Amino acid sequence: MVQVDAKILENRELGSQRYKMALSAPQIGCQAKPGQFIHVRVSKGFLPLLRRPFSVHRVQGQKIEILYKVVGKGTEILSRKKGGEYLDILGPLGKGYQLPSATSKISDIILVAGGTGVASLLFLAESISVANPELSILVLVGAKNREELLCEGDFRRLGCRVEVATENGTRGYKGLVSELLEKCLPLSGDRPKPIVFACGPSEMLKMIGKISRKHRFPCQVSLEERLACGVGACLGCVVKTKGSTYTYKRVCKDGPVFDAGELIWE
Amino acid sequence: MMRKAKEKPPNLAIKLAGISLKNPVMVASGTFGYGEEYAQLVDLNRLGAIVAKTITLKPRLGNDPPRIVETASGVLNSIGLQNVGIDTFINEKLPFFKEYDVPLIVSIAGETTDEYVQLAKTLQGEKITGLELNLSCPNIKYKRKLMFAQNPQATHQVVSRVRKAISLPLMVKLSPNVTDIASIAKMCEEAGADGVSLINTFTGMAIDVENRKPMLRQVTGGLSGPAIKPIALRMVYEVHKAVRIPIIGIGGIMTAGDALEFIIAGAKAVAIGTGNFVDPLIPIKVIDGIREYMVNNKIKDIKSIVGRLKCPKS
Numbered sequence: 001m002v003q004v005d006a007k008i009l010e011n012r013e014l015g016s017q018r019y020k021m022a023l024s025a026p027q028i029g030c031q032a033k034p035g036q037f038i039h040v041r042v043s044k045g046f047l048p049l050l051r052r053p054f055s056v057h058r059v060q061g062q063k064i065e066i067l068y069k070v071v072g073k074g075t076e077i078l079s080r081k082k083g084g085e086y087l088d089i090l091g092p093l094g095k096g097y098q099l100p101s102a103t104s105k106i107s108d109i110i111l112v113a114g115g116t117g118v119a120s121l122l123f124l125a126e127s128i129s130v131a132n133p134e135l136s137i138l139v140l141v142g143a144k145n146r147e148e149l150l151c152e153g154d155f156r157r158l159g160c161r162v163e164v165a166t167e168n169g170t171r172g173y174k175g176l177v178s179e180l181l182e183k184c185l186p187l188s189g190d191r192p193k194p195i196v197f198a199c200g201p202s203e204m205l206k207m208i209g210k211i212s213r214k215h216r217f218p219c220q221v222s223l224e225e226r227l228a229c230g231v232g233a234c235l236g237c238v239v240k241t242k243g244s245t246y247t248y249k250r251v252c253k254d255g256p257v258f259d260a261g262e263l264i265w266e
Numbered sequence: 267m268m269r270k271a272k273e274k275p276p277n278l279a280i281k282l283a284g285i286s287l288k289n290p291v292m293v294a295s296g297t298f299g300y301g302e303e304y305a306q307l308v309d310l311n312r313l314g315a316i317v318a319k320t321i322t323l324k325p326r327l328g329n330d331p332p333r334i335v336e337t338a339s340g341v342l343n344s345i346g347l348q349n350v351g352i353d354t355f356i357n358e359k360l361p362f363f364k365e366y367d368v369p370l371i372v373s374i375a376g377e378t379t380d381e382y383v384q385l386a387k388t389l390q391g392e393k394i395t396g397l398e399l400n401l402s403c404p405n406i407k408y409k410r411k412l413m414f415a416q417n418p419q420a421t422h423q424v425v426s427r428v429r430k431a432i433s434l435p436l437m438v439k440l441s442p443n444v445t446d447i448a449s450i451a452k453m454c455e456e457a458g459a460d461g462v463s464l465i466n467t468f469t470g471m472a473i474d475v476e477n478r479k480p481m482l483r484q485v486t487g488g489l490s491g492p493a494i495k496p497i498a499l500r501m502v503y504e505v506h507k508a509v510r511i512p513i514i515g516i517g518g519i520m521t522a523g524d525a526l527e528f529i530i531a532g533a534k535a536v537a538i539g540t541g542n543f544v545d546p547l548i549p550i551k552v553i554d555g556i557r558e559y560m561v562n563n564k565i566k567d568i569k570s571i572v573g574r575l576k577c578p579k580s
């Protein structure tokens with residue numbers, strides 16, 4: 001974990017208020033693992049006060065990328081930043097996805113992305129395909145409509161199979177990406193169970209958690225929470241997890257990636 | 267040829283309740299964990315002191331989330347004193363500090379006076395620099411419904427009983443949720459406290475109007491950050507006029523200028539809370555900024571400006 005002033009290399013609108021920002025941060029890039037995040041101070045002053053967390057979307061040499069949607073004041077300020085400006089960032093933070101070991105004999109990997117949740121899953125797909133090129137990866141990308149779909153081409157270029165769901169049916173399956181997952185599952189037969197990795201809105205993750213319980217496949221979900229410190233010090237970001245009764249774990253430090261089976265969904 | 271005499275660097279060191287601090291800038295309880303989390307980002311040895319997250323006798327799970335929400339220039343929290351409990355603190359968290367040369371003040375909270383006394387006695391034998399009695403957490407409900415710090419008699423009783431039980435330097439953390447904070451501070455002084463820390467958070471709330479739901483699961487929480495600074499400052503000013511024991515000024519400090527306001531109002535030391543979340547280097551920047559101010563204003567010793575507010579005579 002380091003704190004650096006990172007130079008913005010590019011901040012490009014992808015349409016529908018979605019942006020991709022590239023930063024020069026070799027000290028963070030060389031350590032970052034899929035599912036980890038950076039904590040960004042969007043303003044040099046104190047408005048807004050707190051940093052904003054963003055998943056690492058991609059690492060390429062000196063460069064790291066984030067993918068974000070303008071949802072409030074913080075991201076709105078971020079969207080107006082220009083190449084050449086500097087951002088104070090902390091990272092890489094949190095515990096990322098547990099990658100399937102190179103030797104394990106498993107069948108399919110399924111990545112389920114909702115909205116900008118796709119950000120961390122592209123990094124994951126890249127890492128898996130480098131570490132274990134034999135594995136076949138199926139990616140389910142969900143969005144409200146076709147304009148908001150992200151990264152489809154990037155996944156295909158990596159050799160992943162991609163299926164799409166849009167809520168209004170303007171592309172692919174009409175409905176939620178969690179429903180699409182249930183349709184795609186190899187439920188019967190001798191095929192070993194898939195491993196599922198999911199990132200997106202909490203409602204979506206909750207449904208995927210349910211599906212994973214029903215069909216008994218291992219499933220890791222990456223949670224989004226409001227953060228304050230981002231480093232595990234303030235205990236502001238907890239989720240309820242199973243213990244002898246229950247315990248609280250910190251999304252920023254013990255997560256953001258959790259085993260779906262470990263979480264107590266409210 | 268004239269040789270410019272080499273200026274002595276300004277002296278930032280202070281004595282606080284018998285504790286020697288390299289500088290008057292500390293980090294506030296609950297915002298710096300048990301030190302470990304920030305050790306990779308901040309040189310802990312440069313800090314004036316660290317006040318650890320409040321601990322209780324038994325581990326506490328804390329409140330249901332959401333626990334944090336940002337408001338205009340502030341943060342509302344309802345952590346609910348989640349902590350590992352005194353035994354785990356001593357066995358697993360305390361050893362970490364052995365590596366560092368920084369005063370460690372341990373914050374404790376109980377539901378009864380007896381619990382405070384028991385906690386204090388347990389810590390008396392440990393390698394710590396001082397104690398802070400947190401009488402002012404707005405997020406746990408005491409049996410008596412009020413916080414200790416909202417009741418002058420309860421405050422007097424707990425402080426004097428802990429004072430008699432231990433010899434460690436003893437600070438008391440006060441709540442701003444009172445009508446007359448100076449009278450509470452006086453109680454602490456009378457009961458034998460070595461210093462008062464003020465302030466803890468203000469109770470507040472925020473509402474999501476679309477869903478007509480409270481933003482915090484507990485509905486109300488404690489407000490911190492720049493939003494509370496002017497009120498915290500006024501309280502330090504009032505308490506400084508009322509007591510002789512040293513004051514640790516807390517509330518919305520983000521810059522050296524903020525810290526200097528507190529010092530001039532009467533705080534001998536200051537503590538950074540929410541500022542650590544904004545930029546973990548704020549405590550260091552505040553220390554450097556105070557030094558720069560002293561050089562520019564030819565102030566040799568920080569002690570010489572504590573409480574030296576120049577009010578026009580009326």
Ligand SMILES: Cc1cc2nc3c(=O)[nH]c(=O)nc-3n(C[C@H](O)[C@H](O)[C@H](O)COP(=O)(O)O)c2cc1C
Pocket residue numbers: 234236294295296297319320341343345347373400403439465466467489490491492494516517518519537538539540541
């Ligand atoms: C997330 C959070 C947790 C806190 N936990 C504690 C605590 O355990 N004990 C305590 O005495 N004060 C606690 N405080 C209060 C701070 O120590 C400090 O008094 C208050 O936040 C005002 O200072 P600030 O505006 O610089 O944050 C907490 C504050 C925050 C924001």
Ligand code: FES
Pocket residue numbers: 226227228229230231232233234235236237238250251252253
């Ligand atoms: S945001 Fe502070 S502990 Fe997670």
